Amino acid sequence: xxxxxxxxxxxxxxxxxxxxxxxxxxxxxxxxxxxxxxxxxxxxxxxxxxxxxxxxxxxxxxxxxxxxxxxxxxxxxxxxxxxxxxxxxxxxxxxxxxxxxxxxxxxxxxxxxxxxxxxxxxxxxxxxxxxxxxxxxxxxxxxxxxxxxxxxxxxxxxxxxxxxxxxxxxxxxxxxxxxxxxxxxxxxxxxxxxxxxxxxxxxxxxxxxxxxxxxxxxxxxxxxxxxxxxxxxxxxxxxxxxxxxxxxxxxxxxxxxxxxxxxxxxxxxxxxxxxxxxxxxxxxxxxxxxxxxxxxxxxxxxxxxxxxxxxxxxxxxxxxxxxxxxxxxxxxxxxxxxxxxxxxxxxxxxxxxxxxxxxxxxxxxxxxxxxxxxxxxxxxxxxxxxxxxxxxxxxxxxxxxxxxxxxxxxxxxxxxxxxxxxxxxxxxxxxxxxxxxxxxxxxxxx
Amino acid sequence: xxxxxxxxxxxxxxxxxxxxxxxxxxxxxxxxxxxxxxxxxxxxxxxxxxxxxxxxxxxxxxxxxxxxxxxxxxxxxxxxxxxxxxxxxxxxxxxxxxxxxxxxxxxxxxxxxxxxxxxxxxxxxxxxxxxxxxxxxxxxxxxxxxxxxxxxxxxxxxxxxxxxxxxxxxxxxxxxxxxxxxxxxxxxxxxxxxxxxxxxxxxxxxxxxxxxxxxxxxxxxxxxxxxxxxxxxxxxxxxxxxxxxxxxxxxxxxxxxxx
Numbered sequence: 001x002x003x004x005x006x007x008x009x010x011x012x013x014x015x016x017x018x019x020x021x022x023x024x025x026x027x028x029x030x031x032x033x034x035x036x037x038x039x040x041x042x043x044x045x046x047x048x049x050x051x052x053x054x055x056x057x058x059x060x061x062x063x064x065x066x067x068x069x070x071x072x073x074x075x076x077x078x079x080x081x082x083x084x085x086x087x088x089x090x091x092x093x094x095x096x097x098x099x100x101x102x103x104x105x106x107x108x109x110x111x112x113x114x115x116x117x118x119x120x121x122x123x124x125x126x127x128x129x130x131x132x133x134x135x136x137x138x139x140x141x142x143x144x145x146x147x148x149x150x151x152x153x154x155x156x157x158x159x160x161x162x163x164x165x166x167x168x169x170x171x172x173x174x175x176x177x178x179x180x181x182x183x184x185x186x187x188x189x190x191x192x193x194x195x196x197x198x199x200x201x202x203x204x205x206x207x208x209x210x211x212x213x214x215x216x217x218x219x220x221x222x223x224x225x226x227x228x229x230x231x232x233x234x235x236x237x238x239x240x241x242x243x244x245x246x247x248x249x250x251x252x253x254x255x256x257x258x259x260x261x262x263x264x265x266x267x268x269x270x271x272x273x274x275x276x277x278x279x280x281x282x283x284x285x286x287x288x289x290x291x292x293x294x295x296x297x298x299x300x301x302x303x304x305x306x307x308x309x310x311x312x313x314x315x316x317x318x319x320x321x322x323x324x325x326x327x328x329x330x331x332x333x334x335x336x337x338x339x340x341x342x343x344x345x346x347x348x349x350x351x352x353x354x355x356x357x358x359x360x361x362x363x364x365x366x367x368x369x370x371x372x373x374x375x376x377x378x379x380x381x382x383x384x385x386x387x388x389x390x391x392x393x394x395x396x397x398x399x400x401x402x403x404x405x406x407x408x409x410x411x412x413x414x415x416x417x418x419x420x421x422x423x424x425x426x427x428x429x430x431x432x433x434x435x436x437x438x439x440x441x442x443x444x445x446x
Numbered sequence: 447x448x449x450x451x452x453x454x455x456x457x458x459x460x461x462x463x464x465x466x467x468x469x470x471x472x473x474x475x476x477x478x479x480x481x482x483x484x485x486x487x488x489x490x491x492x493x494x495x496x497x498x499x500x501x502x503x504x505x506x507x508x509x510x511x512x513x514x515x516x517x518x519x520x521x522x523x524x525x526x527x528x529x530x531x532x533x534x535x536x537x538x539x540x541x542x543x544x545x546x547x548x549x550x551x552x553x554x555x556x557x558x559x560x561x562x563x564x565x566x567x568x569x570x571x572x573x574x575x576x577x578x579x580x581x582x583x584x585x586x587x588x589x590x591x592x593x594x595x596x597x598x599x600x601x602x603x604x605x606x607x608x609x610x611x612x613x614x615x616x617x618x619x620x621x622x623x624x625x626x627x628x629x630x631x632x633x634x635x636x637x638x639x640x641x642x643x644x645x646x647x648x649x650x651x652x653x654x655x656x657x658x659x660x661x662x663x664x665x666x667x668x669x670x671x672x673x674x675x676x677x678x679x680x681x682x683x684x685x686x687x688x689x690x691x692x693x694x695x696x697x698x699x700x701x702x703x704x705x
Contacts, residue, residue, distance in 0.1 A: 290639075304619050315493055315522035334493065340618070341648040367649075376647045385491045389653050390646060398653045402660025409664045413671045416577070420679060423580050 038282055052107070055281050059114050062280065066121035077117050080154045084145060094147040101349055102274050103296045108281070115280035116151055116273070122280065123178055123186040125219060126160035129212045130203050130239045130248060131192030135230040136162050138266035146353055148269040158186070161205075168207040179222055187276060188223035190216060190251045193232040193239040197247030213254060220255040225279045227260045228252065229272055231368055234261035234292070241374035250371075252292055260285050261292040263344075265368035270349040271297045291371065293343070302339035302365050305347040308332065326362060336381040337364025344369040458696050462588055465691040466553055468543070473688045475540045479533040480666070484659060486530040491656055493523060534612055541605050548599075559595035566592045583680065588695070594672075601665050604658050611645070611655040614638040618648060 038051065067073045081091060092109075095116070099109045128136070139152045140163070157163065158178040159171065166174050178186055192212075195202035200213030220226050228251040231237035239248035252259040260279075262271050275294050278286045287295040303309065311317070312331035319325060319334060331337070342365050346357035358365050367377035379386060389398050396404070465473070488494075548556035559566065572584045573593040584591060590598075613634050620631035645654045676684040682694045 299621055301619055313521055313524045317493055338649070341652075370647060372647065376649045383492060384649050384652055385656065387649060387653060389657060390650065398657040398660070402657055402663070406660060406664050406667075409668060413668065417671070417675070419578075420580065420675065424679065427580060 038284070038287070055108075055111055058281070058283055059111060059118065062118045062122075063114070066118060073117060076120060080120060080150060081147070084150050086147060086150060091147050098148075098270065098274055098277065101270060101296065101345070102278055102286075111281060112277055115277045116147070118280050119151055119273070119276050120154045121156050123182040124155045124157045124160075125175060125178060125186055125188050125223070126157060127188070127190045127192075127212075127216060127219060128161050128205075129190060129192030129194050129216065129233065130246065131230065131232040131237070133162060133191065135191045135266040136160075139269050139272075142353060146269070148273040151273055152269055155187075172206050172208060172210075175219070179219060182224075183222045185224045186222075187225055187227070187279070188219055189227045189229050189272070190220075190233045191229050193236045193248035194251060194254050195239065195246035195248045196254065197245065202246040202248075216251065216254055220251070220257055223257075225260065225276075225285065226251065226255065226257055227262060227272070227275060228292075229262045229267045231263045231265045231373060234263040235371035237265065238374050240372070258285055259292055260288065260294060262297075263291075263293060263369040263371075264346075265366075265373075268297075268344075268346070268349055268351060270354075271345065289343070293369070297345045297349070298343045298369065300343065300345060300348070302342045302344055302347055302359075303337075305345075306339055306359055307347065308359055329362075332359060332362075332364040334383055335364050336379060336383055336386075338367035338370075338373075338377045338380070338384070339365040341377065341384070342367040342370055459694045460696070461692050462695045463553075463691060464588075464590075464687045464693050466551075467691070469547065469551075470688055470691055472540045472544055472547075475536055479536040479540070480662065482529060482533040483537065484663065486526045486533065487656075487659060489526045490523070490530060491652075531616070534609070534616075537605060538609055541602065541609065544602060554589055556590065556595055556599070559590050559592050560599045569593075570596060577675075580679065586680075586682075586695075597665075597668075601662070601669075604661055604665070608655060608658050608662070610638045610641050611651045611658070614641045614651050615648065615655065 063073055067076065077091065078088075081087070092113070095109050095113045096106075098116075099106065099112045102108075102112070104112070126136075139149055142149045145153065159175040161171075164171060164174070194200070194212050194216050196213060200211035203212035204210065205212055205215060228234045232239055232248075233251050235250040236244070236248050236253075237250075239246060240250070250259075250261070252261065260275055262275060264271070271294070274297065275286060278294070278296075285294075289295050289298055291298075303312070306312075308329055308331045311329070312333055316328075316330040317325060317334040318330045318332050321335070333340075337359065339359065346365070347359070350357045350360070364381070366380045367373045370377065385399065386397055388395060389401060391401070394401055548560075569584055570592040572582065573591050576583050617631050617634040617638065620634075622628060622631060624630045641651050641654070642648065645651045673685050673687075676682070677686075680696075682696060684693055687693050
């Protein structure tokens, strides 16, 4: 934090007075002065100094709002990390990691640290819709949590069914109060798909029996930033798998505000914290891809970044679980790895305390960060070639159906050929007869 | 041949020019590259030859495991994909040349025969009828008959679909820029991203690509069959068209001059 403060002091000189906080009472994206260019993937901004100034003034304002004094700022992280025995050094290392993961220049590292500090005090609502709470579990239950997970454990959660103290009416009152008090400032994280069938009656939550649909709509309306975490919240996930009797949809389908999707099953804590930190830094969503995912995390295809890619190119594949190829870490393409169809950063920012990801563990990717992965990526342990094709009335793979059609066409052609042969012979005979007659007639005439 | 001699029609045979050099080049380019695409594409979909020897993956022509030595010597998938891409480029160039000629060919713009208008659709049914009755052979001397024209058009639409789905899979590994500049992946995204919505994600696109391959294989066999059939039944040397560009014609000769 010391470094961050130094940077802060130097930046204060250039501070633009009228630069507005994004977390103002007007939470509409358009009224925020956050329309500056922000493109970490290429060049940060047209004017880098301007971007830095905006970020710095934003952080200063947020610190003023959420912390009592400079002492409070400095002590906050010590308190958070001392409980988990993370040293300042480890935190600084993690800051560097996150900065580079966010594709930001090094100059942003201290600012990322400050933003992470602010993040632990930012009002936070975590809604659970229809899902297995796998993301919550993944974030909360880690034996050796990384700073990302610790930050998630210490965020100022005002409403989160799984860990909150209030219950029943009190819990709901707490949520409503947060929505009212921190209008346009609070972070809304939604986990789980939202059932829309029967007007949302498939999911009712709380003492008043409100539907998940109502709660989500009401809470999303005034949120500062809306994040859908996990595949269910992003695209409907498993609750929305065919035939989807509850009419479950992703969060972006029920609100007309911008939703940042952090898909995967469960989502990587680094991706969630990184996105939140970037929101704290710039007050708006990071660059998103066409599926609403932050580009810094989801721009790389797993197959292209996989450490087994060389074996793919060399034609060396695991053919059977536990065969010699598996021991030698050959490519899992023929064991149904969906890495070629999946965009995520598992291979870079890994799971389980930055330790592993599916391919390293010896199993193929199941494509959990893609829409409708339960329908599109199955069967998980067979190559995509063995998937059934979506043609009504056809229950076959592309090859089976293709071969069947080819066979039918072949039979048809053969039948036609035989038919032609028979018919021609008949015609010829008739012709010969006719010719004979004609000849006879001619002879007669002659 | 006895028939022809006996009916004394030999003098009626007339040589007709049907395919220009460019069209023949397009035809055989497509032929060779599609054969190449089928072989390499099937390998990419299902790598049937496993290179690289391990004790449990020993040499066996039955299971398709061949020893190619060290990993760095194999690179079989790389080569398959490389040839698949080269074949794709050849098909694309041929396709667009075909498309141009289909509209602007001075000899015979194909759109005149494939657009199903008026008597064209009638002629098409006549040809189908002829295939099953062997009677009343429609006139196919100078130009392509509408049935063939429509089937060829359908085939080229399949090629177009293959291009769209193929380029969608190709552009998947780009991250916004390329060796020739950002316009290339951007253009491919603009042209092919609709396939993701139509066919259900990249896996659906892949399966579509594979399924259309089968339709193309069926077309190839149909095409060869019907041309051989025509050559045998009509005795007009239809099979010679893509080689020499000429066929013989025995019908419609009197009205030919009025064309």
